[in-house]
Amino acid sequence: MTSRAHIAMFSIAAHGHVNPSLEVIRELVARGHRVTYAIPPVFAEKVAQTGAEVKPWTSTLPSPDDDPEAWGTTLLDNVEPFLDDAIQALPQLIAAYEGDEPDLVLHDIASYPGRVLAHRWGVPAISLSPAMVAWEGYEEEVAEPLWAEPRKTERGRAYYARFRAWLEENGITLHPDAFGGRPDRSIVLIPKALQPHADRVDERVYSFVGPCQGDRGSEGGWQRPAGAEKVALVSLGSAFTKQPDFYRECVKAFGDLPGWHLVLSVGKHVDPAVLGEVPATVEVRSWVPQLAVLRQADLFVTHAGAGGSQEGLATATPMIAVPQAADQFGNAETLRGLGVARCLATEEATGEALREAALALVDDPEVARRLKEIQAQTVQEGGTRRAADLIEAELAARRG
Secondary structure (H helix, E strand, C coil): CCCCCCCEEEECCHHHHHHHHHHHHHHHHHCCCCEEEEEEEHHHHHCCCCCCCCECCCCCCCCCCCHHHHHHCCCHHHHHHHHHHHHHHHHHHHHHCCCCCCHHHHHEECCCHHHHHHHHHCCCCCECCCCCCCCHHHHHEEEEEEEEHHHHHHHHHHHHHHHHHHHCCCCCCCHHHHHHHHCEEEEEECCCCHCCCCHHHCCCEEEEEECCCCCCHHHHCCCCCCCCCCCEEEECCCCCCCCHHHHHHHHHHHHCCCCEEEEECCCCCHHHHHCCCCCCCCEEECCCCCHHHHCCEEEEEEECCCCHHHHHHHCCCEEEEECCCCCCCHHHHHHHHHCEEEEHCCCCCCCHHHHHHHHHHHHCHHHHHHHHHHHHHHHHCHHHHHHHHHHHHHHHHHCC
16 A cells, blocks of 8 residues: 555546546545645536545636637637636646645646646656547657648747746746647556557556546436337537537437437537427437446447547447547547447438448447457456556655
């Protein structure tokens, strides 16, 4: 048993960044460590349920309840808010931890202050990644082409200059790209099967532990209706859910399909009334206990976010991937390459196309075989317990 330590976790107020870490935090608390978790108040209650002490701070990022259009449309629109938020958050977090510095820092990939604070305090930092990580060659193959045009603009140059200046003020000489994308140590909370070019990932830095899901009992349950021969779940996650036309196509695809029951999660930005009258076999909700539904579902229509993708794999559920943004396009292609999903662009996801893909997937024994194989591999990666073991090993190495 590693002796009791103070471990500090830093994240942002987004479901896809907080949820993957919660079971790891719960396990560390159960092992006797004092864990503090710096998070904006909107997630305070959820974090407190793990037994961690909440260190609240005020964020300037769009909240989980905001319209996704608040994030803008360009690459710089997407990244500038994270830097702005980090710069204004750092003084708050320095004050919150004054005289209470931790022995080790855990931080989400989007929490720049976490890594800065670890450097200031001279303690180890471990990134908890809820999504794919960089491989050898990532910069040349992905990052440089992506940033080629924005870097030529005055706005892009100003972004990098501001980022560099902030890092240098805090004694960090790394380039912003390396600071944000190349941690010294990382625990990856997705299955290795979801990682592109996994054979080129440096396993001295990155340890894949797979999903750390827990029982999710606090989210409530779900009961498969009597007489439902097949169940399809449709969910575009928590951010990019403002897609009423797509939901209407889902109703067309499954609403009159004999023996099928559709669970349609439309998020907070779509009024179910805009879907019109739906059949009794269609259940429309603003939110569902996703894992509980997936454990009983035959098909998952997903945006292919990292969280949803790995839940589909963990429950061995065939998927139709309809990506909306960011890493979802890459995840969708990875799922397709694994032989467990079909991919459709949003504009191609008509009722007819969705139905055709669904029937092909659920009746394919090879898809079922691949899912069971990947599910077994994922279990072997160790999940929550292995993540906590690796964190304790870093503590022991520091103290040794």
